Amino acid sequence: xxxxxxxxxxxxxxxxxxxxxxxxxxxxxxxxxxxxxxxxxxxxxxxxxxxxxxxxxxxxxxxxxxxxxxxxxxxxxxxxxxxxxxxxxxxxxxxxxxxxxxxxxxxxxxxxxxxxxxxxxxxxxxxxxxxxxxxxxxxxxxxxxxxxxxxxxxxxxxxxxxxxxxxxxxxxxxxxxxxxxxxxxxxxxxxxxxxxxxxxxxxxxxxxxxxxxxxxxxxxxxxxxxxxxxxxxxxxxxxxxxxxxxxxxxx
Amino acid sequence: xxxxxxxxxxxxxxxxxxxxxxxxxxxxxxxxxxxxxxxxxxxxxxxxxxxxxxxxxxxxxxxxxxxxxxxxxxxxxxxxxxxxxxxxxxxxxxxxxxxxxxxxxxxxxxxxxxxxxxxxxxxxxxxxxxxxxxxxxxxxxxxxxxxxxxxxxxxxxxxxxxxxxxxxxxxxxxxxxxxxxxxxxxxxxxxxxxxxxxxxxxxxxxxxxxxxxxxxxxxxxxxxxxxxxxxxxxxxxxxxxxxxxxxxxxx
DNA sequence: TCAACTTTGTGCAAGCGTTCACAAGCGGTA
DNA sequence: TACCGCTTGTGAACGCTTGCACAAAGTTGA
Numbered sequence: 001x002x003x004x005x006x007x008x009x010x011x012x013x014x015x016x017x018x019x020x021x022x023x024x025x026x027x028x029x030x031x032x033x034x035x036x037x038x039x040x041x042x043x044x045x046x047x048x049x050x051x052x053x054x055x056x057x058x059x060x061x062x063x064x065x066x067x068x069x070x071x072x073x074x075x076x077x078x079x080x081x082x083x084x085x086x087x088x089x090x091x092x093x094x095x096x097x098x099x100x101x102x103x104x105x106x107x108x109x110x111x112x113x114x115x116x117x118x119x120x121x122x123x124x125x126x127x128x129x130x131x132x133x134x135x136x137x138x139x140x141x142x143x144x145x146x147x148x149x150x151x152x153x154x155x156x157x158x159x160x161x162x163x164x165x166x167x168x169x170x171x172x173x174x175x176x177x178x179x180x181x182x183x184x185x186x187x188x189x190x191x192x193x194x195x196x197x198x199x200x201x202x203x204x205x206x207x208x209x210x211x212x213x214x215x216x217x218x219x220x221x222x223x224x225x226x227x228x229x230x231x232x233x234x235x236x237x238x239x240x241x242x243x244x245x246x247x248x249x250x251x
Numbered sequence: 252x253x254x255x256x257x258x259x260x261x262x263x264x265x266x267x268x269x270x271x272x273x274x275x276x277x278x279x280x281x282x283x284x285x286x287x288x289x290x291x292x293x294x295x296x297x298x299x300x301x302x303x304x305x306x307x308x309x310x311x312x313x314x315x316x317x318x319x320x321x322x323x324x325x326x327x328x329x330x331x332x333x334x335x336x337x338x339x340x341x342x343x344x345x346x347x348x349x350x351x352x353x354x355x356x357x358x359x360x361x362x363x364x365x366x367x368x369x370x371x372x373x374x375x376x377x378x379x380x381x382x383x384x385x386x387x388x389x390x391x392x393x394x395x396x397x398x399x400x401x402x403x404x405x406x407x408x409x410x411x412x413x414x415x416x417x418x419x420x421x422x423x424x425x426x427x428x429x430x431x432x433x434x435x436x437x438x439x440x441x442x443x444x445x446x447x448x449x450x451x452x453x454x455x456x457x458x459x460x461x462x463x464x465x466x467x468x469x470x471x472x473x474x475x476x477x478x479x480x481x482x483x484x485x486x487x488x489x490x491x492x493x494x495x496x497x498x499x500x501x502x
Numbered sequence: 503t504c505a506a507c508t509t510t511g512t513g514c515a516a517g518c519g520t521t522c523a524c525a526a527g528c529g530g531t532a
Numbered sequence: 533t534a535c536c537g538c539t540t541g542t543g544a545a546c547g548c549t550t551g552c553a554c555a556a557a558g559t560t561g562a
Contacts, residue, residue, distance in 0.1 A: 029549070030473075037472040041451055055509065064453040067509095068551055075511055083510045084558040100472050101479025108471070115373045119366035120467075125451065129468045131475075170474055193481070194474040196467075200292055200376065202315040210477045212470050216371075216447075217380045219463050220359070221288040221351050222281075223421055223445040224382075226461045228352025230444070280519065306539065319521055326541055334540045335528045 028076045028099070035073050038063050040096045046089045055086035107134035109168040109192070111183050112175030113143055113153055116198055120174060121149035134166040139179070156183070163190040170194045177201045184211075279327045279350070286324050289314050291347045297340045306337035358385035360419040360443070362434050363426030364394055364404055367449055371425060372400035385417040390430070407434070414441040421445045428452045435462075 028036075042062045046054060056074075060067040074081070074092070077099045081087045097103060108131050110120050120126075121136055136153045138144065144155045154162050163171075171187040173180050173195060180199035187195060188209055197203055197213040205211055279287075293313045297305060307325075311318040325332070325343070328350045332338045348354060359382050361371050371377075372387055387404045389395065395406045405413050414422075422438040424431050424446060431450035438446060439460055448454055448464040456462055 031549070033473055033476050034469060037469040038453065040472070041468070042453070062453065071511065079511065081510050082558060084508045086509070099476070101475040102472065106471070106475050106478065115370035119370040122366045123467070125468050126471065129471070131468070131471050169478055170471065194478055196470055196474065202289065202293070202313065210474060212474060214465055214470065216374065217292070217376050217382070218285060218288040219447055219465065220357070220377065220380070220382045220421065221291070221353065222284055223447065223461060223463060224352040224357050225284050225350070227357065227420055227445055282519070322541065330541065332540050333528065335538045337539070
């Protein structure tokens, strides 16, 4: 690790990304990035409560991870803690925000204004975290022009021009599964490089496009697996004539 | 791996889980479980298209993974393929369903009937995949009694009794963040052991409860990180005076 | 100034998960 | 029956992630 530390970078809040930071960001494990986002949320809550300093132990507890992992995660973005004291909450927030690229606004387009699309368009969590919803699309002519959550719905055929105009950088697909791949292709050809996919379909995209998927049925099935596994384990213990809590139960 | 294969299990479709299967299920990696759910979805589509047999290569392509990983994943649940031929689609479907515990119905309760809760209550993807929505809860008296998606909303105070009556096994939290932990505690004390959490909060639960979280803001931030990383890489290349496509650009 | 105490940052080893590569096994064909 | 081609199933190597344990570095108090 050739991580020679910069001399001064620690103190000054740098809105730009110097070469040093660039190099670090490249090598942060995917899993760590996801956790950094969680730390950021927790830290934002701390700021609201006027907490100025926090130790790795406390932050780890609040984020649901162990402290060693937390410190390692933070070390990927630099050394911004003070030994014997902990981390300055605001400093940490600003560094995580920079690493996650939250210093720029990322306009979002939601495609498919059904139940889920409506919910997403009205969801306050996006704008408040720097992801303004800038465009809505649907294939239904009856919907186009009608505003949802304050934003008028455009027809899906206008994706290319509207996305370009409003500098959309993230596309959210909330269409039925049959339409998802076609919508995805249009978003990609409109220059959108990041896609959040709620449709239960595996999207095919070029290498330069990043897709993350949220599949509710898959989440349910994973939970179902755990229920089944537990039931089976209990059954397995019953075979031995002993229940989970040591109580003997008849087979 | 003490995986002596049963003699007969392969042919007969066993609705019960024999000791052999139980042992396997215990040791399936979490990541593999998530992919099995995806394979199942793809395979279900194959059944609809009257495809009877599929090779690991084809299925892997459709599921967006490489074929070695797919075969290893399937090997966790047993050896149900035919060398030189591939997998029988229906056989595979039934085995994955059994491993994921989908032979039982899992009733779902949605708590928090706001935008997202409405969308979830009306989402057709749940019932069609064996997860009937059996109960809805909210704290707002104006909502209780009003049916949403065909199911009447109950008051949150009645969680314990209603969940017990309707044998709810999965709880979905779609409340504002402030309410999430309290709702979670109530679900747990009502005996719910699986929770899908949409609130941007880290839930604290006992060891015997399984939580999966879907945090839209976190997903967005991960995408944002990748945008930023790409932009920085591009900038890094510009520093060398050469653009991404080999075109020289002035610094 | 110095010693005691606290907490960070990180080398290292163990554990998982992924990928490779190939033997084993099956169907088709002569 | 014997051979050939194809595809599965899996041991083994590899790489990423996690967790431990401790030196380094800061603060506090005398």
